[in-house]
Amino acid sequence: MTHPHPSPPEYPESPAQSAPQQPIPPQYPQQPPQYPQPAQPQQPPQYPQAAQPHQPPQYPQTAPPPPYPQTAPAGIQPQYPRSATASAPPTAALSPDDPAHPHHISTDRRRVHITKDQRRTDATAVGNLLLYLPNFLCSLAVVGLVSAFFGDLAFLVILAWLASGALVFYRPAESALARRLLRLRYPTPQERAKLEPVWHEVTARAGIESRTYELWVEDSDALNAVAAAGHIVGVTRFALNRLPNGELAAVMAHELGHHVGGHAWSSLLGYWYALPGRVAWRFLKAFSGFVFTVSRAFGCFGAAFVVLFIGGIALATISSLYGLPLLILGVPYALAAVGRRAELRADEHAAALGFAPMLAAVLDKLHQQEQREAAELRARNGGAHVEESALSKLLSSHPDYHTRLHHLQPYLETRQH
Incomplete structure (x- = not known):
């Protein structure tokens, strides 16, 4: 038995559906579409009107202002900024260690080239030894008198004194x-x-073995x-x-010149052999x-007797030695003249090694040091100028500043050329 398909339910129709359907035209928007607007430029930052106490506002500057120094501590010179066109600072303003x-x-x-002759004896050294000859003979006489107390060993005492000059070159001595x-x-x-390093540079220029000499320091200002x-x-x-x-x-090249020329050892050797006579x-001066x-306690007669007695001994000594002891009176002046010549030779040695401008600067510092000492001496004398005597100038072992500079x-x- 078949059943017929059920018919769909009937829905009520709206009036619009009941009428015949007409095409509906499209509805366009009444306003045009809103397109995105271009991005607005970024507003400049707003700077604070009042600076905060903990962070001051930072304003752009075309160039940072130069830092001006504040009050400098005592003894320290303030450093001011220098322009690019400023001239070079003077020599005195630079540190000695500044390159x-x-x-x-x-x-x-x-590379160091060592010369064949490490030492020599120039005319100044020879002259120095010859000038010490009168002192040497007087010392020999003194040693001979002292050795007489040793009897048969007197000759050995004199030989020991003569050989003692070798101690000048003995390192422990x-x-x-x-x-x-x-x-x-x-x-x-x-x-x-x-x-x-400075000493090696000096000896390298001179062709000298640097280990031959020892470097020492004096605690002096x-x-x-x-x-x-x-x-x-x-x-x-x-x-x-x-x-x-x-x-x-x-300075060190100058001192090396004294060694190379034989000035140092000849002076010390002469001084050593003159020491007994000195x-x-x-002793005789103090005893007299x-x-x-x-x-003088016995009156004029006693004083005159002492003077005649000492004068007689001196006259007998001079006569027996053909007046040689009189040369001792002029030896200090001659030795001073030879010493001044030795200083000029040492200056020439340093200048020949290429240190002439540096040595001239050192001589200028020495000259200023002498002027300060002279000013202090005038101040102690109440401002009165102290004139150096002619004899004291003759006894000076160093030439004056102008003479040394003239030879340089x-x-x-x-x-310069």
């Missing part, structure tokens, strides 16, 4: 001389690190240096710490003064 200093030299190691008489000391590691015995080169603490290495090299002379003082002029002119 920009005009007297700073390079101490880089290089030189060390004792440096410590006791010259007041020198060994340099510290820091001082040695500064001295040795004066500008000075010394060459003593056979192997000692000493500089003051002032020269080590306050001079540029080029000027320090000039001791005897001081004592006897004369005692004789040929080397300075050669360097």
Whole structure:
């Protein structure tokens, strides 16, 4: 039995559906579409009107202002900014260790040519020894009188004294001389690190073996240096710490000139052999003064007797030695003249190694130091000028500043050309 398909339910129709369907035209929007607007430029930042107490506002500057120094502590010079066109600072304004200093030299190691003759004896050294001959003969006479107390060993005493001159070149004896008489000391590691490169540069230019000599330091605030015995080169603490290495090299080259020319060992050797005579002379001078003082207690007769007695001994001594002791009176002046010549020869040695400008600067510093000392002496004398006597000038062991500078002029002119 078949069943018919159920018919769909009947829904009520709306009036619009009941009418015949007409096509509906499309509905367009009444307003045009809203397109995106271009991005607005970013507004400049708003700077705060009032600065915060903890962070001041940062305003753009075309160029930062130069930092002006505030009140500098005592003893420190303020450093002002310099323009690019400013001239170079003066030499005195530069630190001695500044490589920009005009007297700073390079101490880089290089090949060293050692000369055949490490030492020589120039005319100045020979003249120095000859001038010590009268003192030597007087000392020999004194040693001969003292050796008479040893009887048969008198000859051995004289030989021992003659051989004692070799101690001048004996290193332990030189060390004792440096410590006791010259007041020198060994340099510290820091001082040695500064001295040795400069010394190697000086000896390399001179062709000298640097290990032949020992470097010492004197605790002094004066500008000075010394060459003593056979192997000692000493500089003051002032020269080590306050001079540029080029000027320090000039000072050391000057002292090396004393060693190379034989000035140092000849002076010390002459001084050593003259020492017994000097001791005897001081003893006789003190004894004569004592006897004369005692004789005055007996009136004029006693004083006259002492004078005649001492004068007779002096006359007999001079007559027996053909007047040779009279030469001793002029020896100090002759030795001073030879010493001044030795200083000029040492200056020439340093200048020949290329240190003429540096040595001239050192001489200028020495001249200023002498002027300050003269000013202090005038101040102690109430402002009165103290004139150096002619005899004191003749006894000076160093030439004056103008003489030394005059002898350096040929080397300075050669360097300028």
